Amino acid sequence: MSSNTMKALLTVLAKELRELSRDRRTIMLALMMPLLFPVLIIGMATLAENRAKGQMEKDLEIAMVGAEHAPNLVAWLAGQGIARKPLAGDPDAAIRNQDENVYLKIEADYGKHWREGTPALVEIVHDSTRQDADIPVRRVENALQRYREQAGALRLLARGINPGIAAPLAVSHTDLATPEARKSLALLMLPYLLLLSAFVGGAHLVIDTTAGERERQSLEPLLATPAARGAIVSGKMASAAILSLIVLVLTLLALKLGAQLAPGIGRMMDIGFVAIGKMMLILIPIVFIGTTLLTFIAAGAKSVKEAQSYMSLLVMLPILPTLVLLVSPVKNQLWMFAVPFLAQNQMLLKVIRSEAVSPMEWTVYFAAGFGLAALLWFAATRRYHQERLAVSA
Numbered sequence: 001m002s003s004n005t006m007k008a009l010l011t012v013l014a015k016e017l018r019e020l021s022r023d024r025r026t027i028m029l030a031l032m033m034p035l036l037f038p039v040l041i042i043g044m045a046t047l048a049e050n051r052a053k054g055q056m057e058k059d060l061e062i063a064m065v066g067a068e069h070a071p072n073l074v075a076w077l078a079g080q081g082i083a084r085k086p087l088a089g090d091p092d093a094a095i096r097n098q099d100e101n102v103y104l105k106i107e108a109d110y111g112k113h114w115r116e117g118t119p120a121l122v123e124i125v126h127d128s129t130r131q132d133a134d135i136p137v138r139r140v141e142n143a144l145q146r147y148r149e150q151a152g153a154l155r156l157l158a159r160g161i162n163p164g165i166a167a168p169l170a171v172s173h174t175d176l177a178t179p180e181a182r183k184s185l186a187l188l189m190l191p192y193l194l195l196l197s198a199f200v201g202g203a204h205l206v207i208d209t210t211a212g213e214r215e216r217q218s219l220e221p222l223l224a225t226p227a228a229r230g231a232i233v234s235g236k237m238a239s240a241a242i243l244s245l246i247v248l249v250l251t252l253l254a255l256k257l258g259a260q261l262a263p264g265i266g267r268m269m270d271i272g273f274v275a276i277g278k279m280m281l282i283l284i285p286i287v288f289i290g291t292t293l294l295t296f297i298a299a300g301a302k303s304v305k306e307a308q309s310y311m312s313l314l315v316m317l318p319i320l321p322t323l324v325l326l327v328s329p330v331k332n333q334l335w336m337f338a339v340p341f342l343a344q345n346q347m348l349l350k351v352i353r354s355e356a357v358s359p360m361e362w363t364v365y366f367a368a369g370f371g372l373a374a375l376l377w378f379a380a381t382r383r384y385h386q387e388r389l390a391v392s393a
Helices: 003-022 024-057 071-079 091-096 110-116 131-158 179-186 190-200 203-216 219-223 229-261 264-269 273-299 304-308 319-327 334-338 342-352 359-384
Strands: 060-065 082-084 102-106 122-126
Touching (some): 003 024, 003 203, 003 229, 060 091, 060 131, 071 082, 091 102, 190 229, 190 342, 203 219, 203 273, 219 229, 273 342, 342 359
Parallel strands (some): 060 102
């Protein structure tokens, strides 16, 4: 690159950043994301934790249809913090109307089956599509399971039989997950949010400096200057990339600050500065991919409105790998680090889980990421050589 081209690029870069500093609306729109994302992640996690704690710790009152047939069971459940609640009307209708989360239905022949030593039916009635019912249903299920085990053991002892005979296996769990891996569950949506920030963080500036200038008919005088068009478009893309990087840094710092101030599960989302540095390094290619792609699209649009119409589609691209991995988790393979968005998602998850990234994975990742950015930069530069670019709608 010649000195004149570099000088023109830096001049355009300084021009766009200077104009951006005067446009408070664009700056506010761009910087809202760093403040919104941490609040969204930590706020939702804290609300979910508080709701779960409230449902687990407080006494549970549920309706029990046919409670008179099993007074001992009802009394035992009350000792476990699950009390009987009077209910007038149809209990099924109460579940459907979301007035109740769960109720027990005890069969009329419960006492007869109990005395005969045959299984007595106790139904847990609930709506499986309602998340509010998950914890109450699990509490009732666990309590009934304990009651069944205790009653079964007492029956065997009454007959002089060791209860251990009925339990030929003792099953236990050994969890090899590291604390960092457990933390990744709390940060499941973080890769998507970071990808979105990196990918469209400079979208407002790209659209304004390309489609906006074309609509305002201020792009033609700029293209009429002796500066090479490649330097002009590169300067515009560089300014948008700088804005995206600023958005990323603020997003990560806001997340760290919010996690340190948040109680409970929010503290699990705290990310170290070393991890933040790795994430920034990982997201640099996607910043250039997003900036060059948006420049290519905006350069072909005749107005800001037309350019903005593509945003609804573009914001869906970063979430595709997350959705695919949620539906069909797969083991990491080298080819994944060459696929846009999927590669970033896998790399970010490795950092969050404190897993090592091999040199070959870094090589494939950067080669594919910067290679795609270079192709998109070339396409955007070619589009700037079209004479119709300077003509508005």
